[in-house]
Amino acid sequence: MSLPVSKRGEVISRDTRSTVSTRYRTVTRAINREFWNSQSETQNSMYVGSYGRGTAISTSDLDILVELPQNEYNRFDYARGNGQSRLLQSVRSAIQIAYPRSEVRADGQIVKIAFSDGIRFEILPAFRSISVFGQWDGTYIYPDTNMGGNWRSTNPKAEQDAMKQKNISSNGLLYDTCKHLRSVRDNYFSSYHLSGIVIDSFVYTAMGNWRWTTNGESSSAATGEYERVLLNYLTQNILSWPYNSMTAPGSGQIVEVSNSIVCLKKVVSYIAE
Template sequence: MGLSDDFKDFCDEIQITDDEAGKWINRLESIAKKLNKKYYDSTSNRDHMVVVGSIGRDTAIHGVSDWDCIFSLPQDVFDKFDDYDSNGQSALLQEVKKEINFLYSRTDIKGDGQVVVVSFSDGVIELVPGFEQSDGNYKYPDSHDGGSWKITKPIPEQDAATEMEEQYWIQV
């Protein structure tokens, strides 16, 4: 049973365009390069950056409003902020915000709970400063209620989305 041309057209229209993806990837790479320079003395524009959320799961559509990512920081950075008497999590978000602000000084950037939000006129990047754990999950800051550390598991989420796509994918 074939799919209608209308449905095929609809599927084509909701795909993220190459230009759209390229613009956001360039922004993410610029941020990764800036943070790699600060935290790893590296000029890599890809290392330590993990794209998550709908983009990372490959479920986003054209015009997606936010690009979510985790930037994996070294253990000594965790130790530094974990040693704070109160809300080192907020201080971590502010430090990362400050670094990104050097890159995008005319852009609205704020630390917000668990993320650094970089607001562009056409969407936002929500960057989580995280710490990769031995099991592949990430510890991240939550600055609410005096601060705490939480765990997120983006890789199993991405793997599950890929498995579902492979199991139920329809050729259009």
């Protein structure tokens, strides 16, 4: 079956966005109060993940990065045992004070909050990664409690900026395609795993210079040609590699695709064939 990409625009209601914003400010204030001695509802935090990149189609899972002071990194990094786990527990305790009736738990790299309306927040505590020259390029390091504890890195602002610029140059086609693939995944292949960063990284590169036509402009492309371009890129550049891999837009960081590749193939094939 062929299910071509269509214009989707914003698919999350204003009321839902308002609820998300209120909770975001509450979480931010709880972190700032505990770690920064501040009551700010906006500083030291940012939306990340699909919501932050502008490609989410629902708010069932919201990702937030909260920045912590450097002295906290030193304290937990030097701690005996799994300091990363202790850090997550410390963040969990701060958030539990703000939401005492919600389920708040630490899980691997994040702290999860489950609300009664089905919305879940995933909080990623992170520290600025400062170079030996005292410079910061937007990269954060964050805790991973697995395998005895270690640190990983991410640069979400670079990813968001790259996605935003390409969405503008494609007249909205980038965001619409990413949302379309999410919709197909959720409606037809929900039993499979396909992460948001894999979708966004794939579409960002695979779409090339394709764009929506503007008002009064005609398109020379045949129906379904764009979708076949996506499928051809997947077949020739992803599925044919000895080791499936992608890089994230803007940051160039490696994106783990092994758990998502089966579903990505199903989704892209579904819209193109």
